[in-house]
Amino acid sequence: MTVIWSGLTLGAIYGLVALGYNIVFVTSNVFNFAHAQLLTLGTFIAFWATVTLKLPTVLVFLLCAVIVAAVAVVEERIAIRPVRGTEGQLVTTVGFLTLLEGVTQLIWGGQPLQVPFFGSEKVLSVFGGRVFPVELMLMGALVVFAAIFVAVSRGTMLGIAMLAVSEDREAALMRGINVRAMAIGAFAVSGALAGLLGPVVGPETFAVVSLGSSLALKGFVAMAIGGFGSGPGALIGGITVGLIESESGRYLGESYSNLMVFTALLAVMLLRPTGLFGHARERVV
């Protein structure tokens, strides 16, 4: 059961990254590869705010959300808006990821930093497995944010406008939707989400620069398995990836966990390219 709990925790982090991808993807059809690095930045700011500045918890969250959201908006401005086409954007988002990784490393160094958890650090025993409160909180965060994402994207005008932009940018412009504001908004929201998660993810993973690239890929797998642009997809996809990784690591050996995740990714892509909750589009010309 402990293995399952740790799988669910990993899965929650992946799912939250996938959710961040989805927020941007749904509004602007952009795959923001740097999102996981924003989350990593969030963990560092959480460290800085709690350990260096010794701020109260509420301010830590606020600071993380504001700074990371600002960085995300900068990213939209310099790496997304001037570039058209998926290839170009993949290159520039990878560029932004690398730049962010480099800058983070210059500021905080390459060593992992332990981010203290604001809540209880006492290990709990749930359903016969050992689990930390922070891990339960991560799972809770995934469920809550996925639910909010679904509620907003299905139930509000904003969500419908997001869908419209993603479906056909020009048609949305014609309908009076402020496409640019939507894009900036999406980056700001996904950035704020990444920032808010910093103080929760940090205690689990430590603040370490190399976190970004591995989370970026696992988050992508979660998104691909769940379906691009789908809230429940991010939830299910994230948990699937987390469980595969921890179970195969436990029973086959550490070296096999990434391999099994990769196999699952290939299988989903070949059998159901749209993911579990995605929709196919047949139109081509």
Place this chain on the structure above:
Amino acid sequence: MDVRQLLQRIPTWAAPLVAAVVVILFPYLGIQVTVQRQVILVCILTLLVSGLNLSLGYAGELALGQAAVYAGGAYVSGYLGAHGHTDLLVQLIASAAAALVIGLITGIPGLRLGSWSLGMVSFFLVLLVPDFLNIFSTQTGGTLGLAGIAPASLFGSQLSPRSFYIAVTVLTALWLLVLRNLVTSRHGTAFRVLRESPVLASSMGISVFRMKLSAYAIGALPAGIAGCLFANLDHYLSPDSFGFDLVVSILAASILGGSASVYGAVVGATILQLGPLESTSFQKYALVIYGALLLIGGVVLSLGLAGLIRSLWVRVERRWLPRPPITTYVGEQLPSIEGATLSVDHLVKAFGGNKVLQDVSLEAKPGQVTALIGPNGSGKTTLLNMICGYYRLDGGAIRLGDRPSPHVPYKVARAGVARTFQTPSIPEGITVAEAVRSGHYATKHTSFLSAVFRLPGYRRARSIDIEEARRVLALVGLEELENDEAASLPLGTRRLLEVARSLVSSPKVLLLDEAASGLDEDEVERLADLIRRIAASGGTVVLVEHNFRLVLSLADQIYVLARGSILASGTPAEIEVHPDVMTEYLGMKVPAADSLLSTAGIDGGKDD
């Protein structure tokens, strides 16, 4: 002779050749060993980058797994070298074979999914390298690295550092030659067509599946070769050499040098190798520099340094050098065409719950212009797309001549159906003549090898391509623009270019999707004349058009499509006065319609 004319006579391969010879001869020119080592590292990075350039720059496929392929090649050669198989040729072949296998496996998802899904999968593959090395740690040394690789030999004698240097530089130069021959060939143009749009490629009879596989396979080869060379450089391999940093530096070098270029790889590799990769003082800032390079490259230098140089050269050419004279095409511009009857029987198509086509039947005969008109959203383009094989049929049948039409787009094209697009689809970076020749690509099969070695079969196919392209360019009146960049032409000219491209394969059936929109009066006249001539020569022409006057003057048979079904059909004279057509399509009020409405108790009212 005039200096300028002399300059023009120098072939484009002269400068790279001279540069390659000089670099190869470095050891004899007294260049230091440390510099030679740098050159070897530049060569290895060049090989990696050029593989990426082929798949990303030319074919537009984000196959970014070069680092994983490189690791595969390196460990295969390293393993052989550590077990007494030191012959460089044997190792090269083994590494190349390993590269092909890895390249193809990573490519599998790319066959079904486009763009960044493939990118992510190939990134992921790089993440797996250390795991694989661990799993096979008895063979690879795992995290400790693979030591004890014996020095390479060639034909039984051990290679000295000097001869190894020469081997590396010669191999790199040869590979660049192979790549150059490939991308300047008809296959290179076909890759660019694929990059522009897989839909376009298949409409021209190019098998997207085959082209993508080729791009993954050929793009992986140099990475395998690079791995083999790397294994023999230090006689030691460590998993750290194949990490995510390498992926980023390969990508940065490619973007900086210019992805769609052959020699850009050398430029990008040199800058990165001598810059951030080497100097230790930069180590701290390496990531920042890579990131900045990728951002700048992606945003500002979209064509890289090679693109910059190319556009400067074009300016010099325009300003200083005389334009090569264009010889007018003499000969039959339009030999007789063997058309085929296209018949559509009771076709049904629905997207989800939305019935786009319901029970549509029509027939287009050789020697005639068959027009398809109807309001926006009536299903005209959907019908064309179904004829071309892009959508599954939900009911009914499409026949070409006396055979059922195939349901695979590129097979439809090869069966003799050519089309133009509502929005002209013209690949970037090629000339007008090349764009037209690409339409002829599928009519004659030539292998990649014959293009690389410029074998007689390839030369024959190429001269036919050139001749046919000149014929149709003369036919549509674009002869003079032969050497201009195709994608930068104005809309009307691009439409005519598309018509030329679809005509070059001498299609049995020609589908024109709103070919006249965006043309000026002269161009419309030229197009109308052209369509008449094609029909008169025996071709089957299907015209989807909004210009009602043009349709009336051109068509032999008109089908009116409204809300997914055929509202009326007949000759222009019949359609012109058809009451349903006038209300439905032209929004006109006619007495019949008015009386119909008033009997139903509705005021005929406003035109909307």
